[in-house]
Amino acid sequence: MIHCENLVKIYKVADLEVVALQGLDLHVEDGELMAIIGNSGSGKSTLLNMLGGLDRPSAGHLVVDGKNLLKFTERDIVRYKRETVGFVWQNNARNLIPYLTAQENVELPMLLSGKRRKQRALELLEAVGLGHRVRNKLSELSGGEQQRVAIAIALANRPRLLLADEPTGSVDSRMADQILDLFRDLNRNMGLTVVIVTHDPQLAKKVDRVVAIRDGKTSSEFIRSKSYAEELAELEAGVAQSPDAHIEYAVLDKAGRLQIPGDYLKEIGVDGTNKVRVTIEDGKIVLLPPEK
Template identity: 50%
Template sequence: MTATTDVPDLAELERRAAERAAARAGGTDRLGGHIVCDGLVRIFKTDGIEVVALQGLDLVVDRGELLAIVGASGSGKSTLLNILSGLDVPTAGIARVAGVDLLAMSAKSRLRYRRHTVGFVWQQTARNLLPYLTARENVELPLRLARQRVDGRAGELLEMVGVGYCADRRPAEMSGGEQQRCAVAVAVANNPEVLFADEPTGELDEATAADVFGALRTINAELGVTIVVVTHDPQVATQVRRTVAIRDGRTASEVRRSARIADDGSHELHTEEYALLDRAGRMQLPASFVNTLELRERVKLNLEPDHIEIRPGSDGK
């Protein structure tokens, strides 16, 4: 008598692969975010030399979250944004946005992803708006390319970001802040699930930058779009509930902010900073802590009942 073995179909194989991926990432909950990066690696080769831009980066962003990513030049934040935007492909790891596996996309699906799933606002206004079109025409263009009904959506979006009065102006007739707010309207014209903004206020003064970030907050609140802002501007970073810092190609720390009611009934902003642990238990101490205590090479660790003590080494360095 010959035993028969059921051959798994494609759906079953995909389910098993998802379970294995979840197990590698520490469980299904870890992969439940709207944006998920797990063990993300990106290696570039230049003149025979390998440069590691991302070294096992982990990041989870919830649906509807407004998040800032900060980091020094060369930290890997721009590489991360290019991967999440579908403009680059990671060398290894897991990268998923709105349920889309960024490592498994074909060229055709990658184009569809950039057109419909995500939106972009770049620092350079020339990348956001066509100079020979009015603000309204710029917002309508993505709709027309997708063969969607235009109706009054362009006007509604321009009003939402506070530049409805610029509807019939070309970019050259607008200020830098007005151009960037129009760019936000263009980026969400196709109802993307996620909006990526790369230094959207980098070329603006403080007051104008506040207007642009106000437009991003409005879009986040009114449309429920998940927004990730990459910036080096500390003022921008303080306007979100969560700021993630990247250092040496890894997520190093994050700051969480929440409003609390003080004893006198007034509202106050409460801020807490966390170091991030990877699956191996590694973490990076904030650079300010390292510099203040002049930590070098090694530190002493003491396990207490409810915390861990970290002290300079015996030689004081």
């Protein structure tokens, strides 16, 4: 579904240049549910904007659903945003119109498509658990319910890719769990590819793969040792859970470079230096602090 290779994004303001992405690589399979995590300024929101057709890379290779976004005309971008991708923002004001009902908000993206709007809107609101709130305006809905309406809007035109930017950032932990469960249901029942961007590492408990971005590059991946469905089945059967449900992998670029988490370097005494000793011992690559 998503193929990013050596993606670079440079923002220019007057004489100032800010490099947001520095040769990022990312591959997402069709029908996958995954999360992208990283600190503020790591480049995760920049990546999401490019996947959504809201921004363009400065260099590199970006293909989504077989479409090369670097070769898109403005007309192609409009069609892509209308037909291929759905977007859920953290700020509900970017998704919702306050003086419309939940149903009217969901119908709005379908106006230009000429499709049967009312039935589709009702089906989507039912799918996100709001079949009983279709005639309510936003002021009558909780923050979590508004976010569910936003998800229904993102699905209105049957996208193949759903992007969510901090979708649980403005709700409490209980509602965040419900929203993440909803993404999993949509992924499983509709075959949607779902990419969630967040700064919350707890999301790893709900998805099968987590990609960590650091300094504009893919630095590591966390992959489940067993599926979420298998873990739920074991919980129901009373099987004790392992504290480490995911295995962390460092990501190598084509030149063999990798980013090592700072905590690991501090653990071996490499702090405040840009050099380490690299040796091979018993078939393993070993990093050591520089000799004093």
